Amino acid sequence: MLSSGLNVGDAGRGEDVDLIVLREAAQLISRADTPELAIGSILRLLSQMLGLNRARVLLPGIQDHGLSIRYAYGLTNEERARGRYRPGEGIVGRVMDSGQIAVVQDIDEEPLFLFRAVGRRTLPDEIVSYVAVPLMDGGVPMGVLAAHRLRQRPRKFDRDLATLRTVAVFIVQILKCHTLLEERTASLRDENRQLKDALSHCRPGHGILGESAPLREALSNALKVAATDVTVLLTGESGTGKERFAELLHNQSPRQDGPFLAINCAAIPEQLLESELFGHEKGAFTGANTQKKGKIELADSGTLFLDEIGDMNPDLQSKLLRVLEKRAVQRVGGSRDIPVSVRIIAATHKNLQRAVEAGHFRLDLYYRLNVLPIHLPPLRERHGDVRLLTRHFLYRTNREYQRDVVLSAEAMEQLERYGWPGNIRQLENILRRAVLMAQDHILAGTDVERILAQESSPVSDAPPTIATPAPLAAVSERPYRRVREQDRAMLEDALRRAAGNKSRAARTLGMTPRQFRYHLQKLDDQDAPSN
Numbered sequence: 001m002l003s004s005g006l007n008v009g010d011a012g013r014g015e016d017v018d019l020i021v022l023r024e025a026a027q028l029i030s031r032a033d034t035p036e037l038a039i040g041s042i043l044r045l046l047s048q049m050l051g052l053n054r055a056r057v058l059l060p061g062i063q064d065h066g067l068s069i070r071y072a073y074g075l076t077n078e079e080r081a082r083g084r085y086r087p088g089e090g091i092v093g094r095v096m097d098s099g100q101i102a103v104v105q106d107i108d109e110e111p112l113f114l115f116r117a118v119g120r121r122t123l124p125d126e127i128v129s130y131v132a133v134p135l136m137d138g139g140v141p142m143g144v145l146a147a148h149r150l151r152q153r154p155r156k157f158d159r160d161l162a163t164l165r166t167v168a169v170f171i172v173q174i175l176k177c178h179t180l181l182e183e184r185t186a187s188l189r190d191e192n193r194q195l196k197d198a199l200s201h202c203r204p205g206h207g208i209l210g211e212s213a214p215l216r217e218a219l220s221n222a223l224k225v226a227a228t229d230v231t232v233l234l235t236g237e238s239g240t241g242k243e244r245f246a247e248l249l250h251n252q253s254p255r256q257d258g259p260f261l262a263i264n265c266a267a268i269p270e271q272l273l274e275s276e277l278f279g280h281e282k283g284a285f286t287g288a289n290t291q292k293k294g295k296i297e298l299a300d301s302g303t304l305f306l307d308e309i310g311d312m313n314p315d316l317q318s319k320l321l322r323v324l325e326k327r328a329v330q331r332v333g334g335s336r337d338i339p340v341s342v343r344i345i346a347a348t349h350k351n352l353q354r355a356v357e358a359g360h361f362r363l364d365l366y367y368r369l370n371v372l373p374i375h376l377p378p379l380r381e382r383h384g385d386v387r388l389l390t391r392h393f394l395y396r397t398n399r400e401y402q403r404d405v406v407l408s409a410e411a412m413e414q415l416e417r418y419g420w421p422g423n424i425r426q427l428e429n430i431l432r433r434a435v436l437m438a439q440d441h442i443l444a445g446t447d448v449e450r451i452l453a454q455e456s457s458p459v460s461d462a463p464p465t466i467a468t469p470a471p472l473a474a475v476s477e478r479p480y481r482r483v484r485e486q487d488r489a490m491l492e493d494a495l496r497r498a499a500g501n502k503s504r505a506a507r508t509l510g511m512t513p514r515q516f517r518y519h520l521q522k523l524d525d526q527d528a529p530s531n
Contacts, residue, residue, distance in 0.1 A: 018163050021045050025170050035178040036071065039171055043073035046167065052131070052147035052160060054118060056083065057171060058092050059143040067092050067144065069117060083117035090114045092144045095132045099141045101165075103157060104130040107148075118148075127151035133164045135172050145171060208244055209392055210385040214377035218245070221374050226252035231324070233309075233369045234347040236376030239423030242347040243305060245376060249345055250303040258302030261295050266308035269518055274316055275332055284333020296329045299342045309369065310350035310361060321365045344369070379420040379427065386416045389424060393431040405438045410445025418452055430455065488523050491516070 024045055028038045043055040056072035069075070069083035085093050091112050095102050107113045107130050108120070129151045135143040145168045149160060208219060225232065226249045234242040243262055250260045268276055279294030296304060306312075312320070323329050324344060328337040346369045355361035379386065390412065398405060407415075420426055434443055434451055490509070494516075498504035506516035 017049055018159065021049050021163060022166055025167055029170055029174055029177075035174050038174050039071040040073060042167060042170065043071065046147060046164075047073050050160065050163060051153065051155070052149050052164070055145070055147040056080075056117070057135070057143060057145055058083065058085070058096075059175075060096070067096060070143075075117065079117045085114075085116070090116070091130065091132050092146055095134050095144050095146075096141050099134045099136060099139075101134070101161060102130075102132040103161070105151060123148065124150065129157075131157075131160060131164060133161070133168045135168050135175070137172055137176065142172065142175070208241065208248060209388055210382055211388060212377070212382035212385045215382050215385060218374055218376055219248075221372075222249055223252060225249070225372050227254065229253075229255075229343050231343070231369055231371045232345045233352075233371070233373045234345065234376060235352075235373060236347075236349065237378045237421075237423055238349050239425035240376040240378060241424055242376060243307060245374065246303070246305040246345045246347065250305075250343075253303070253343070255302050255343060259299050260303050260305070261299045262305040262307060263295050264307045266311035267512065267515065270313050270316075273312070274319070277316065278319060278329055278331055280332035281334045284331070288333065291331075294329065294331065296323055296340055296342060297331075297338060300340045301342075303343045303345060306344065306346045308348060309346040310348040310352055310355055314360075314362065317362045317365050321362065321368060324365075324368045379423045386420070386427065387412060389427055390415055390431060393428045394435065397432050397435045401435060403435050403438070404441055405435045405443055406441065407443050407448075408445060411443045411448040414445050414448040414452065422455075426455070491519055491523070495520075 025042045028041050039057055043057070046052040046055045054072070054074040056069045056075060058067040059070045060067055065087050066089070067085040067087075069080045072080050072083075075083070087093060088097050091102050091104060091110070091114075094100075094112065104110045104113055106127050107115075107123075108127075110130075113130060127150070129149050130146065131149065132144050132146040134141040135145055145164060147164070208215070210216070210219075222232075222245055232246075232249060234245055236242060246262065247260060250256060263273075263276060265273060275288075275292065275294065277294050277296055279292050279297055280288050282288060282291045306320075319330075323340070323342075326337065327341065328339050330337060352361055352366050352370070356363050356366050379389075390407065394405065394407065397403070415427070415430075422429075430451055434448065437451075438447070491505075494505040494509050495502065502516055502520075503513045506513045509516070511519075
């Protein structure tokens with residue numbers, strides 16, 4: 001039998017030992033890495049310092065709810081394995097059912113004491129007592145803390161009970177913290193497993209996530225023509241992944257070892273776009289101090305992705321048509337044709353057929369580009385893909401910022417109900433913001449609701465409400481366009497509502513701050529008197 005290791009005859013000394021045990025037990029809650037180490041060390045303190053021997057913690061099973069010894073000190077592995085009790089069986093079963101403390105003065109005289117874990121021959125020949133304390137969580141028993149002690153001791157039962165009840169509170173906290181950690185870890189493991197399962201269904205190297213039928217159709221069409229040099233026109237709303245599809249077409253083609261270059265025709269002022277695409281000779285215009293190759297020439301033997309092709313002005317459309325027909329490019333200020341072997345992949349959110357009818361886009365260029373159109377579906381039509389993309393972006397953002405944020409079921413439902421006018425790009429940005437602003441490790445539905453409400457009204461002072469999915473017509477057009485006099489009122493009104501903040505005004509119109517400032521400057525230049 002393990003002795004207490006202290007002289008309990010002196011009352012003052014005994015009180016000091018109780019305080020030492022409780023202080024050490026409290027420190028173990030934060031110091032120990034595992035519940036086995038923390039609880040095992042506490043049970044050792046009870047045995048070695050207070051004489052509460054063979055201390056053990058019994059917890060219910062998941063299936064049968066019977067009790068079994070989960071943590072112990074002073075018991076052999078065989079004794080721990082024997083310590084199993086059906087619901088309500090024995091002293092510990094009664095304590096678990098009633099939530100009341102049990103004190104057995106003499107185990108030999110108690111018919112409910114079963115000697116299951118420890119046989120009577122193992123115990124001292126003296127009178128042995130047994131104490132069992134419930135582990136209470138919110139008024140509900142979650143387990144039992146029990147120990148033997150010698151009956152004939154100067155130390156009173158009341159002090160043992162008081163210490164055991166306090167230690168039971170510590171053990172409950174350790175178990176709850178461990179359970180919470182396990183739940184979060186299991187949640188992350190589940191997220192990662194589901195993400196890996198979904199990724200395994202995608203063809204390796206594509207980098208495009210989704211299981212929905214519209215996305216699979218677009219992916220299938222892209223893979224059918226990837227190995228050819230056919231010109232592809234990608235259509236779809238902003239943020240649907242057109243550049244990612246262009247990269248897929250390039251990477252799955254014989255040109256994969258060549259360069260892949262991308263340029264957004266709507267993001268660059270007209271005066272600069274020509275030079276960016278075609279390059280220029282030295283001295284071609286003021287500031288052209290050196291010769292410069294354009295994107296078309298630099299993409300030789302590779303692929304050039306022209307995003308927002310519908311915003312290219314008619315003059316540049318003519319020059320691009322010549323490149324497609326002659327497979328040659330002329331730099332600005334030059335007269336020599338430079339042969340190029342480049343595959344053109346174009347993309348637009350606009351309806352180019354309507355642009356042709358309105359005289360804003362060349363019919364012959366449209367036919368050259370529209371050899372094989374591939375429509376990319378908006379996120380709101382990709383049923384089930386929001387959940388998959390959310391897990392992917394959440395996993396990536398957690399790794400990037402060293403966080404461990406997980407989504408509650410309500411938060412995921414909020415994301416799946418939203419209309420996503422900004423599509424995949426908007427979803428990624430919102431999840432990044434949610435992870436960075438999270439106050440806890442779990443994002444609740446109210447947290448996501450608040451963020452989505454901010455998305456729906458970026459300049460409104462009204463209380464946030466849940467965002468309503470935007471109708472198709474509202475998101476089918478972006479405000480990238482040539483500078484027109486009739487846009488002046490719209491720009492000035494947006495600036496007034498944003499209290500002079502150009503960045504906020506640009507967001508209300510779906511423009512970048514740079515585009516907004518450029519439009520204002522162009523309109524101001526038109527009003528300026530000529531010399």
